[in-house]
Amino acid sequence: xxxxxxxxxxxxxxxxxxxxxxxxxxxxxxxxxxxxxxxxxxxxxxxxxxxxxxxxxxxxxxxxxxxxxxxxxxxxxxxxxxxxxxxxxxxxxxxxxxxxxxxxxxxxxxxxxxxxxxxxxxxxxxxxxxxxxxxxxxxxxxxxxxxxxxxxxxxxxxxxxxxxxxxxxxxxxxxxxxxxxxxxxxxxxxxxxxxxxxxxxxxxxxxxxxxxxxxxxxxxxx
Amino acid sequence: xxxxxxxxxxxxxxxxxxxxxxxxxxxxxxxxxxxxxxxxxxxxxxxxxxxxxxxxxxxxxxxxxxxxxxxxxxxxxxxxxxxxxxxxxxxxxxxxxxxxxxxxxxxxxxxxxxxxxx
Numbered sequence: 001x002x003x004x005x006x007x008x009x010x011x012x013x014x015x016x017x018x019x020x021x022x023x024x025x026x027x028x029x030x031x032x033x034x035x036x037x038x039x040x041x042x043x044x045x046x047x048x049x050x051x052x053x054x055x056x057x058x059x060x061x062x063x064x065x066x067x068x069x070x071x072x073x074x075x076x077x078x079x080x081x082x083x084x085x086x087x088x089x090x091x092x093x094x095x096x097x098x099x100x101x102x103x104x105x106x107x108x109x110x111x112x113x114x115x116x117x118x119x120x121x122x123x124x125x126x127x128x129x130x131x132x133x134x135x136x137x138x139x140x141x142x143x144x145x146x147x148x149x150x151x152x153x154x155x156x157x158x159x160x161x162x163x164x165x166x167x168x169x170x171x172x173x174x175x176x177x178x179x180x181x182x183x184x185x186x187x188x189x190x191x192x193x194x195x196x197x198x199x200x201x202x203x204x205x206x207x208x209x210x211x212x213x214x215x216x217x218x219x220x221x222x
Numbered sequence: 223x224x225x226x227x228x229x230x231x232x233x234x235x236x237x238x239x240x241x242x243x244x245x246x247x248x249x250x251x252x253x254x255x256x257x258x259x260x261x262x263x264x265x266x267x268x269x270x271x272x273x274x275x276x277x278x279x280x281x282x283x284x285x286x287x288x289x290x291x292x293x294x295x296x297x298x299x300x301x302x303x304x305x306x307x308x309x310x311x312x313x314x315x316x317x318x319x320x321x322x323x324x325x326x327x328x329x330x331x332x333x334x335x336x337x338x339x340x
Contacts, residue, residue, distance in 0.1 A: 010288050028287040032294040039298060046299045053292040059282075060289040062229075062236040064253035065260055066282035069275060072264035084334070092326045100318035104311075113311065120315050121322065124293060125251040133249070139299065146294045147312065148319040153287075159324055165331040174327035178319050185286040195283075206254065 002039075002052035009034050023157050026186060029150055064123075064181065067199045070188070074196035085173055085197065089204040092177035093212055096121045105220045112137050114220060118213050120144040123180040126206045134213055145180070152179025153186040168194040176201025228278020235260045 013027035013034070039049050050057070071078065078085070101117040115136035119127040124145040131141040152175050160171050168191060175183040176198035184202060188195035239256025247255060264271055300308075 006291055007288075010291060026287070028290050028294065031288075031291050032297075035291065035295050036298050039295065046296055049295060050292060053295070056289055057292040059285075060293070061240070061253040061256070062233045063282040063286045063289050065232050065236045065239065065256040066279040068257045068261040068264060069272070069279035070283070071257075071261055072272070075265075088326060088330050091329075092322050095325060096318060096322050099321050100315060103314060103318075109311075117311075117315060117318075121319060123251075125253065129249060129251065142293065143297050143300055144312070144315045146290070146297065147315060149290070150294070151316055151319050152323050155320070156323055160327060163324070163328050163331070165327050167331045167334045169334055170327045170331035173330055174323045177326065178323040181286070182290055185283070185290075188283055188286070203254070203257075210249075 002049050003055060005038065006031070006035060006053050006056055009038075024154055026153055028182060028185070029154055032150075067181075067184070070192050070196040071199055074193055077193065078196060078200055081169060081197070084169070085200060086204060088173045089177045089201050090208055092174070092201075093121070093205060093208045096178075097212065097216055101216065102220070111135065113140070115213070115217060116141045116144065118216060119209065120148045121178055121180065122205050122209050123202055124149075126209075130210060130213065134217055146182070149179045149182030152183035156183060156186065169197060172197035173201045177205045180205065224274060225277035225281060228275040229281065230278075231275055232256075232260070232278055232282060235263075 010027055010031045013025075013031040016030070017025045017027050035049075039046070097118050100120060101114045104114045104117050112135060115134050116131055119130055119136060119141050122130070122145065124142050127141045127145045128138045130136070131138045156171075156175050156179065159165075165171055172187060172194040175187055175194075179186075180202040184195055184198040187198050235256040236253060237256075238259060239254070240252030242255050243250060243252035260275075264275075
């Protein structure tokens, strides 16, 4: 039931998005809002919803595997720009910790929140595991990861336009290291070269954070 | 026909990744392991394999946003979103992510055009 409803709501959201072409109407955002409202007014819990919709969630796994195709297709360009991509991803990672987790730490918020906040810009399946490992809150981490993903997917293209950013490399590294797979999916829509860089950036982010998090945990939490 | 073969191969690599995750590498998600392994296979077999996988891969990528919907609906489990601390916490997270995407794209765009490559 919820499975079919999710597909229908998404199909309608996709149709509206293709007709109107407004960034804030991207289906992952609008469909989610509509489904949340439907679940809440029907008086069901998330568990009820998930039992039925888990098959769609399962497909996320193979879809991530499928990203190896654009990576392969653009391997030469990626290799040429490899060093540049790696260094900017590290900058993005540090910037993310400084503007998020360090602020919480300064206000003496509980350590579990500080650790969770460090993980907000990596893809949810990895972030959840790392949260468990370093003493964050896995469920909360999943939520802030999704929020960061949606934020980039919805307002990223507008930011790029306003700042007049032309380079696919700059757009894609910023998107991949902020909004991981959700932002990557948005970039894929109009530029699959950018999508490949974004894929590489979010992969690198998942490699950088497990190094950075223990370092910051040691310095901040002690 | 080729689309179907691609879908089957991709799902196969996902399951392989999950199996490796369960028995060997519990700290790397199965989907990431599968992605890296399939990338390796692309490097070995080149264009011949691309021909077989392309259709299926493009289909998965086209519907990638759909697959995020069930996880995202999970936000409803956290009613502490509604407390003062919750609102401040989530706002800070959004502001932080906003700053990263803005500053990184802006700085990098200027740097990249300075050297006029890429």
